[in-house]
Amino acid sequence: MSQINFDLQASHCIISILEKSKIIAENLYRDLPDFYLIIQSDGMVLKGNNIAAKIFNCDSELLLGLQLQNLFKPESWNVFKSKIDTVLNNPDKSVDFELILGTDPEREIIYYWNLRVTRQQSDKTAPMVSVIGRDITELRRHEKKLMEMFACMPIGLITLDKDGVIENPYSAYSEYLLAQSHLAGNNLFSVLFRHCCGLSESEKEGMHNLLKFYRMQFSTYELIEDTFPKKIKFRYESDSKIIERHFGLTYQPIVFENEVRRLMVLIEDRTALVQLEEDSHRRRVLEDKHIQRIVQLKTCDNEILPDIVSEIQSLVGLCRNLIQSRELQDLANKLHGVKGNARLGEFKNLVDLAHSLEKGVLNGSILESDLTKYFGELEKEWSELLGLYNALFAGGSSNIVLPRKNSYLVFCKRIEKQVELTAYRLSKKVRVEFSGHGQDLPEELYSEIGEVCLHLVNNAIDHGIEPSDERKKLGKLETGLIRIYLEPREHGVFVTLSDDGRGLSPERIKNSAIKKHMIKEGETLSDETLYALIFQPQFSTAEHVNEVSGRGIGLNAAKKLVEAKQGWIKAESLLESPGAQFSFFISESLQESGRRAA
Amino acid sequence: MQVKSENFNQVINIALEQILATILPKLLSVPSPCFLQRDAAVVYNEWMAGIMLAGPPLRSIIKLHFNHPTLRKWSYSQEDSKINDQMKEICNILSGTFKYYLERVELQVGISLPFIASGMDEALFVDSRKESAAFYACNIITGDQPLMTFSHELEVMDKKKIANLEKLPEIILSSHTEPDSDDGMEML
Numbered sequence: 023m024s025q026i027n028f029d030l031q032a033s034h035c036i037i038s039i040l041e042k043s044k045i046i047a048e049n050l051y052r053d054l055p056d057f058y059l060i061i062q063s064d065g066m067v068l069k070g071n072n073i074a075a076k077i078f079n080c081d082s083e084l085l086l087g088l089q090l091q092n093l094f095k096p097e098s099w100n101v102f103k104s105k106i107d108t109v110l111n112n113p114d115k116s117v118d119f120e121l122i123l124g125t126d127p128e129r130e131i132i133y134y135w136n137l138r139v140t141r142q143q144s145d146k147t148a149p150m151v152s153v154i155g156r157d158i159t160e161l162r163r164h165e166k167k168l169m170e171m172f173a174c175m176p177i178g179l180i181t182l183d184k185d186g187v188i189e190n191p192y193s194a195y196s197e198y199l200l201a202q203s204h205l206a207g208n209n210l211f212s213v214l215f216r217h218c219c220g221l222s223e224s225e226k227e228g229m230h231n232l233l234k235f236y237r238m239q240f241s242t243y244e245l246i247e248d249t250f251p252k253k254i255k256f257r258y259e260s261d262s263k264i265i266e267r268h269f270g271l272t273y274q275p276i277v278f279e280n281e282v283r284r285l286m287v288l289i290e291d292r293t294a295l296v297q298l299e300e301d302s303h304r305r306r307v308l309e310d311k312h313i314q315r316i317v318q319l320k321t322c323d324n325e326i327l328p329d330i331v332s333e334i335q336s337l338v339g340l341c342r343n344l345i346q347s348r349e350l351q352d353l354a355n356k357l358h359g360v361k362g363n364a365r366l367g368e369f370k371n372l373v374d375l376a377h378s379l380e381k382g383v384l385n386g387s388i389l390e391s392d393l394t395k396y397f398g399e400l401e402k403e404w405s406e407l408l409g410l411y412n413a414l415f416a417g418g419s420s421n422i423v424l425p426r427k428n429s430y431l432v433f434c435k436r437i438e439k440q441v442e443l444t445a446y447r448l449s450k451k452v453r454v455e456f457s458g459h460g461q462d463l464p465e466e467l468y469s470e471i472g473e474v475c476l477h478l479v480n481n482a483i484d485h486g487i488e489p490s491d492e493r494k495k496l497g498k499l500e501t502g503l504i505r506i507y508l509e510p511r512e513h514g515v516f517v518t519l520s521d522d523g524r525g526l527s528p529e530r531i532k533n534s535a536i537k538k539h540m541i542k543e544g545e546t547l548s549d550e551t552l553y554a555l556i557f558q559p560q561f562s563t564a565e566h567v568n569e570v571s572g573r574g575i576g577l578n579a580a581k582k583l584v585e586a587k588q589g590w591i592k593a594e595s596l597l598e599s600p601g602a603q604f605s606f607f608i609s610e611s612l613q614e615s616g617r618r619a620a
Numbered sequence: 621m622q623v624k625s626e627n628f629n630q631v632i633n634i635a636l637e638q639i640l641a642t643i644l645p646k647l648l649s650v651p652s653p654c655f656l657q658r659d660a661a662v663v664y665n666e667w668m669a670g671i672m673l674a675g676p677p678l679r680s681i682i683k684l685h686f687n688h689p690t691l692r693k694w695s696y697s698q699e700d701s702k703i704n705d706q707m708k709e710i711c712n713i714l715s716g717t718f719k720y721y722l723e724r725v726e727l728q729v730g731i732s733l734p735f736i737a738s739g740m741d742e743a744l745f746v747d748s749r750k751e752s753a754a755f756y757a758c759n760i761i762t763g764d765q766p767l768m769t770f771s772h773e774l775e776v777m778d779k780k781k782i783a784n785l786e787k788l789p790e791i792i793l794s795s796h797t798e799p800d801s802d803d804g805m806e807m808l
Contacts (some may be wrong), residue, residue, distance in 0.1 A: 026674050030732035033672060041737045048738060060740070069666075069740055083666040083687035140744075147662050147743055 057155035178289025184236035355579035460508035486523030520603035664742035669707035675729030706735035708801035716747035
C-alpha cells in the first residue's frame with residue numbers, strides 16, 4: 023500500500039503544480055480586454071472571459087451552454103456561422119472579418135473577429151472554436167472622420183497597392199485633377215501617365231520603375247525614386263472637352279519592416295505656376311529683345327541710321343500693299359530690300375523675319391492666307407524698333423521718322439557698311455572705291471541709287487569676287503575691289519559698279535537658263551542677251567542658296583527699282599581687266615528736275 | 621490483466637450515489653438531492669474537484685464538476701477559494717467513506733489528496749482516459765435546479781478479487797450508521 027500511496031501522492035503533486043500554472047494562464051485570458059469565447063460548432067458557448075460575460079450579462083462561470091447566436095441579428099449570425107464553417111474546414115488557418123455585434127439597431131458595435139480551431143487532445147468531442155473579438159467601433163469612427171478629411175483635402179492624394187492600383191480612400195480632389203471618377207481599382211498608369219505628354223526617356227523609365235516599388239528594400243527605393251517623373255504635363259481628352267494641366271508629383275513610400283508596402287502619390291496642380299513661369303519667361307524674352315533693339319539702334323552708325331529706318335519704313339509699307347494685291351514676286355523683292363537694309367542696321371531679328379518670309383514666299387511654304395499673319399510678326403518687330411528709334415532719337419515721338427540725310431556722304435557710308443557686312447558674312451576681303459561726281463547728284467535720288475547699289479554690291483561680293491586664297495592663286499590682290507562711278511546726266515544719273523572678280527560667264531548663264539527653261543538648248547544668243555537673263559526673276563547661277571543671295575531676287579529687284587524710275591540696267595564682262603560691270607541709269611522726275619533747275 | 625466491467629461500475633455508482641445523498645445535505649445547505657444520469661460523452665463545468673483511489677484490484681477517479689455562482693447559493697461561504705475547499709472536502713469524505721466500504725468487502729485501496737482543476741480540462745483531454753475504464757456521470761439536482769455534476773471512472777485490475785463488490789449496496793443500505801470519519805481511513 024505504501025507504494026500506491028506514494029504514487030498517488032506524486033500524481034497529486036504533479037496535478038496541483040500543473041493546475042496552478044494553468045489557473046494563472048486562465049486568469050490572464052479572463053482579464054483580456056478583448057471578447058474571448060470557446061464555442062462549439064453550433065455556437066454553444068463552452069467558456070469565456072469577463073468581457074464576454076459582460077456582453078452576455080452574466081457571470082463568466084455561467085457562460086457554459088449559452089448561445090452566441092443570441093448576441094447577433096439573424097443576418098449577422100448567418101455570416102458568423104459561415105465563418106465558423108470556413109475555419110472548421112481549414113483547421114490550420116484562422117479567419118478574420120468584421121461584423122456588427124448586437125441586436126439593437128440603435129446600438130450596433132463593430133467587432134473585428136478572429137476565429138481559429140482550438141487545439142484539443144480529444145477527437146471524441148465536437149471541434150471547438152476560439153473566438154476573439156475586438157471592439158473597433160471607435161477606430162472605424164475615427165477612420166471615417168479621417169476619410170472625410172482625406173477626401174476633402176484640396177490636393178490630389180492617392181495610395182497605390184502592390185500592383186500599382188489606386189486604393190480607397192483617395193482625396194476627392196484627385197478626381198477633379200485627373201478629370202476622371204472612380205479612381206479606385208485603376209492602375210496609376212491608366213489614369214495619369216497614359217495622358218502625359220513630353221516625358222523624357224529617363225522619366226519613362228522612372229515611370230516603369232515606380233510600378234515596381236512593392237516589397238522593394240527602402241534603400242533600393244531611395245535610389246530609384248530620383249528617376250520618378252516629378253513634373254508632368256497632363257492632357258486629358260474626353261468626349262466634350264480637353265483638359266490640360268501641369269502636375270507636380272511627390273512620392274511617399276509606406277514602409278513596413280524596411281520594405282515598401284504602399285506608395286502614396288501627392289498630385290499638386292502647378293498649372294497656374296507654370297503659366298506664371300511661362301509669362302515671366304515671355305516677359306524676359308521681350309525685355310531681352312527690347313534691350314537688344316536698343317543696343318542695335320545705339321551701335322548703328324548715326325549717319326546712315328535715318329536712311330536705313332526711312333528705307334525700311336517705306337519698304338514695309340510697300341510690302342503691306344503687295345500682300346493685299348497678292349503680288350508675290352514683287353513682295354519677295356521688297357522683303358529682300360527690307361532684309362538688306364535691316365542687315366545694314368544689324369537688326370538681327372528683323373533680318374531673320376524678313377529672310378524667312380522671303381524664303382517662304384519664294385518656295386511657297388507660306389500659304390497666301392497665312393501671309394498677313396507672318397508679315398504681322400515682321401511689322402510688329404519693325405514697329406518696336408521704330409518706336410525705340412523715335413524714343414531714342416526723336417524725343418519720344420512715336421509717329422515721326424527723322425528726316426533722312428540724303429547726301430553723298432551717307433550714300434557712301436551705306437555702301438561701305440554693306441560691303442563690310444556682306445564680305446564678313448561670306449568670309450571675303452573686299453573694299454569699295456567711289457569716283458565720278460556723286461556729290462552733284464539730286465538729293466532725292468541717293469535713296470534709289472543706294473538701294474540698287476546694295477543689291478549689286480551683294481551680288482558682286484557673293485558671285486563675282488573670289489575668296490582671298492583663290493585670288494592669291496590667280497595672282498590677284500587678296501582684297502577684292504568694287505568701284506562705283508556716279509555721273510549726273512540730263513534728267514537723271516548714270517552709275518557703273520564694277521568688280522575685279524571672276525566676271526560673268528556666258529556659258530554658266532546659258533546652262534542655268536536652259537535648266538530653268540528660259541531658253542532652249544542649242545539656241546544661239548549673243549552675250550548681251552545672255553547677260554540680260556540674269557535680271558530675270560529667280561534666275562541665279564549659284565549652285566547653293568545662302569542668306570545673302572542665290573535665289574535670283576537681288577538683281578531682279580534692282581531692275582524693278584531702275585525701271586520704276588524710267589531707267590535701264592545692263593551687265594557686261596570687262597575686256598581690259600578681270601571682273602564684271604553693271605551700268606544703270608535712273609531718271610529724275612520732271613517735277614524734281616524743274617524744281618532743281620529753278 | 622485489466623478487466624473492463626460495467627457491472628462493477630454500476631454497483632459502485634449506486635454505492636457512491638447513496639454516499640453522496642447522505643453527505644451532501646450535511647456539507648451544503650441543500651435538501652435531498654436527486655441524481656439524473658447523463659448521456660453526454662463529455663462532462664464538465666467551470667471547475668472540477670477530484671480525488672483518486674488506487675489499489676491492486678482497481679483504480680478510480682471521482683470528480684465533481686461545479687461553478688461558483690451556483691454553489692454560492694448553497695455554500696456556507698461566498699468566497700471561491702472556500703467553495704473550492706468545500707468541494708475538495710466533499711470529495712475527500714466521499715472517497716474516505718467509499719474506501720471504508722471497499723475494505724468491508726476486502727478490497728484494499730489508497731486515496732490521494734483531493735485536487736481542484738479547470739473544468740475545461742475534461743473537455744480537452746477526454747481521450748486520455750483509458751479505453752478499459754468504465755465511465756459514469758450524473759447531474760445532481762436539488763429542488764428543480766442543477767447543483768453540480770458527479771462523474772466517476774473505474775478501471776478494474778483484478779476481476780476475481782472484486783467479486784465481493786456486488787455486496788456493497790446491501791452493506792451500505794444495511795449499515796445506516798455513518799462510519800467514524802477517522803476509523804479505517806488512511807490519510808496521506
